[in-house]
Amino acid sequence: MTELTLIPAKDTGTAIPAEPFIGQHLIDGVWTDSADGAGFDRNSPAHGDLISRSAKGGVAETEAAITAARRVFDLGDWAFSSGQARAKILLKMADLIDENRDHIALIETLESGKPITQAKAEIEGAADLWRYAAALARTLHGDSHNSLGADMLGVVLKAPIGVVSIICPWNFPFLIVSQKLPFALAAGCTAVVKPSELTPSTTVILGQLLQQAGLPAGVVNIVLGHGDPVGAVMSTHDAVDMVSFTGSTAIGRQIVKAAGDTLKKVSLELGGKNPQVVFPDADIEAAADAITFGVYFNAGECCNSGSRIIVHEDIAEALTAKIVALSRQVPFGDPLNPATQVGAIISSDHQARIDGYVKDARAEGARVVLGGDRLSISSLTGAFYQPTVIADVTANMAIAKEEVFGPVLSVLTFRDPGEALALANDAAYGLSAGVWSRNVHTCLDFARRVQAGTVWTNTWMDGFAELPFGGVKQSGQGRELGRYGLEEFLEVKTVQMRVNRGRDPWVKTR
Numbered sequence: 011m012t013e014l015t016l017i018p019a020k021d022t023g024t025a026i027p028a029e030p031f032i033g034q035h036l037i038d039g040v041w042t043d044s045a046d047g048a049g050f051d052r053n054s055p056a057h058g059d060l061i062s063r064s065a066k067g068g069v070a071e072t073e074a075a076i077t078a079a080r081r082v083f084d085l086g087d088w089a090f091s092s093g094q095a096r097a098k099i100l101l102k103m104a105d106l107i108d109e110n111r112d113h114i115a116l117i118e119t120l121e122s123g124k125p126i127t128q129a130k131a132e133i134e135g136a137a138d139l140w141r142y143a144a145a146l147a148r149t150l151h152g153d154s155h156n157s158l159g160a161d162m163l164g165v166v167l168k169a170p171i172g173v174v175s176i177i178c179p180w181n182f183p184f185l186i187v188s189q190k191l192p193f194a195l196a197a198g199c200t201a202v203v204k205p206s207e208l209t210p211s212t213t214v215i216l217g218q219l220l221q222q223a224g225l226p227a228g229v230v231n232i233v234l235g236h237g238d239p240v241g242a243v244m245s246t247h248d249a250v251d252m253v254s255f256t257g258s259t260a261i262g263r264q265i266v267k268a269a270g271d272t273l274k275k276v277s278l279e280l281g282g283k284n285p286q287v288v289f290p291d292a293d294i295e296a297a298a299d300a301i302t303f304g305v306y307f308n309a310g311e312c313c314n315s316g317s318r319i320i321v322h323e324d325i326a327e328a329l330t331a332k333i334v335a336l337s338r339q340v341p342f343g344d345p346l347n348p349a350t351q352v353g354a355i356i357s358s359d360h361q362a363r364i365d366g367y368v369k370d371a372r373a374e375g376a377r378v379v380l381g382g383d384r385l386s387i388s389s390l391t392g393a394f395y396q397p398t399v400i401a402d403v404t405a406n407m408a409i410a411k412e413e414v415f416g417p418v419l420s421v422l423t424f425r426d427p428g429e430a431l432a433l434a435n436d437a438a439y440g441l442s443a444g445v446w447s448r449n450v451h452t453c454l455d456f457a458r459r460v461q462a463g464t465v466w467t468n469t470w471m472d473g474f475a476e477l478p479f480g481g482v483k484q485s486g487q488g489r490e491l492g493r494y495g496l497e498e499f500l501e502v503k504t505v506q507m508r509v510n511r512g513r514d515p516w517v518k519t520r
Contacts (some may be wrong), residue, residue, distance in 0.1 A: 014397065017343025017350045018388040024116065024126065024346045026059050031117055033064035033210050033234055035071050036217040038078035039227025045070050050207060050235075055123035056345050056354035056392035062121060062211045067235035072202070072243040075231035079173045079200040080249040082228035089170050089198040093147040100144035100192055102223040107137040110219065114212050118184055121209045123354030123392065124308055125345045135473075136188035139491070142475035143192035146496045150196070161510050167503040170198035171275060172251030174499060175244035177237075177265075178213070179257045180206035180356055181311045187213055189479070189490045190254050191230065197499035202231045202250070204241055208356060210234045237261065245269050252277070252499070256313075259413075259439075259484050277488030277498050279480055281413040282313045282441030285434040286470065287424070287456060288329060290322040292446035293468070298332035300470040301419070304444075306340050306352050306397060307471065310417040311360075313485075314442050316470055318403070318410060318420040320433045326423045330401055333419065334380045337397040343387050352417060354392040361393040364416030368398060371409040371420075377402040381417075411437050427452070435461045441481035444470050463489075 030051070034041040043049075048066035053059060065071075083089055088096075107114070115129035122129075155164035174194045178187045183205055194201050205213035217232045233240050241261075245253050245268040252275040255265050259280040269276050286304070288297050304316025321329050345353030355361040361384060368382050381398030398418040403410050409420050424430040434443055434456075443462035445453050453467040463481040466472065473479070478494035480486055488498050 013338050015339050015341045016385075016387055017341045017347050018390070026054070026057060026061075026120065026346075030060045031062040031211045031214075033062055033214040035065055035067055035075070035234055036214075036230070036232040037071065037075045038231065039221070042071075044068060052121055052208060052210070054120045054354075054392065055356055056390055056394075057120070058391040059120075061117070064207075064210045064214075064234045067233040067240045069239050069243055071235075072233050072240050073247065075202045075233045076173065076175075076244070076247050076249050078228040078231050079202050082226065083170075083173055083200040088200060088226060088229050091198065093150055093196075096196055096198065097144040097147040099223050099225055100140050100147060100195060103192070103219060103225075104137040104140035104144070106219040106222055107133060107140065110215065111137075114184060114215055117211045117215065118209065119345050119353070121211055122180060122183065123345055123356060125347075125350045125353045127348050127350075128308065132182060132185045136185050139188045139475050140192045143196040143496070146193070146493065147196035150496065152502075161508055161513060163507045163509050165505040165507065167505060168500045169503050171499050171501050172199060173249060174199045174201045175250050175253045176201050176203045177241050177244060177253065177255045177257065178203070178205050180208040181308060181313075183209040184212040184216065186256050187216060189495070190256075191216075193490070193495045194254070194499045195225075195229070197496055199252075199499050200229050202233060202244055204233050204235070204244060207234070207236050241265075242268065245274075246271065248272055250274060254488075254498070255279070262486065277490075278486035279313065279488075279490060280441075280484060280486040281439055282315070282481065282485050283318060283411060283413055283437045283439045284314060284316055284442040284444070284462070285437075285460075286316050286319045286444035286446065287430045287434055288319060288321045288325065289427075289430075289445070289447040289449070289452055290324045291448045291452075292325075293448065294325060294329055294332065296468065297446045298329060298336055302333055302336040302340065304470040305419040306337070306417050309352050309355055309395070311356060311415050314464075314471055315415070316444065317414060317418065318422060320422045320424055320430050322430075323423040323425055326421065330379065330399065330421055334399050337380055337399060340397060342385060342394060342397065344390060352397070353394075354390075355395055355416065356393075358393045360415070361395055364395055364414055364418060367409050367412070367414045367416075368400065368418060371400050371403065371407055374407050375402065375404075376400045376407060376409065376420075405433055405436050413439070427456075431456065431459055438484040439481065440483035441485035442466070
């Protein structure tokens, strides 16, 4: 593996804090420890240092947070506040995120293992989401119907759904909460937020900034801890109206079952096994670069990871060779080094899971043309994995169908467009897909037929606050971002008004 580009630990000018970040719950505007004194620690997956020490919530803390959110919503001061008032707080929040970007990015890098340059870009993107949600708060409106006859006027109101449980993952902890929470607030909802126990601290910082922005106490509550019991209570409690969850498909299924007893609305953004189909007339250089980015971004720990490519057999060997060559140049290493583009794996357990998929693929007859093992980087004690490219993959292999969530690319081949589409749709997931061709008709036909919530043509993983994001099949239900992301947190109410006394009486008086 000496041919890889490795970035060792060195003096980056960014010091790991001498003391761990201390995280508490935010309940009804008050920062508090757990009643039983329980807590948990998080060590850096790249460096091994103790990074954060957090309160560990239980049933009592979760129920208190839900009670606060319910009371504040039912009082109506926030739910019936003007769009202007809500937008003012969201805009202030965006400014505070910008002002604290370096601090947030450092804590996120240390807890998650992602490169610090990537973390800073994500925090910048999160601020943009808060600003976009502020614009939606000002433009939110219902409909009127004045064609119901001279005596009737119909009004369709859009009202906040109520108390929302927001449960977030570890791979993009600040960005993903910002894909949910500002939209819920713009709609007038109150919320209880649970970050992953692996990356809790930037959500605590978020709560601190919300207080600085002037958000009323109890509108947003934060409970730290594990899925059992915190997430379980958030998914089943009678006082919760909606659950918004991002994470694995397996946990998503559990949440749907748990929420079913109270018929809560559930919005899910789950896993993906996202295909990119590369036709023989594609720009091979551009495709190779985008595919390399798509599989190694965030060390492949991304629901949108371009983890499988479906390449026409005439160009498969040439494209694979280009991807391998580019893969050797991607800097893997110390996430605190600005030159690093791929950092650590979130945990040693997840590193072993990735390695298991690769070993199983090799045993099934696939050919590992690059990588395929754990990665050692000088002066770093954490969990890293080699950039890995696997060829001769067939559709029946687990690595072609299941989400690896690591820096591993599977290469399949096809002969004709029908076979390419069949392979692309041959997965339980349907989050994202891509197509590479210079022929716009080829791209559009594929985009219409592929089973995915997002389709990229001649690019990969571009994103905009204005465009909705979400999946089909076992990749989830509902949408985030765009106006659709706001609609998720709204209920529609019909108001029918008789505007004069012209109605014939039903009971005829004598």
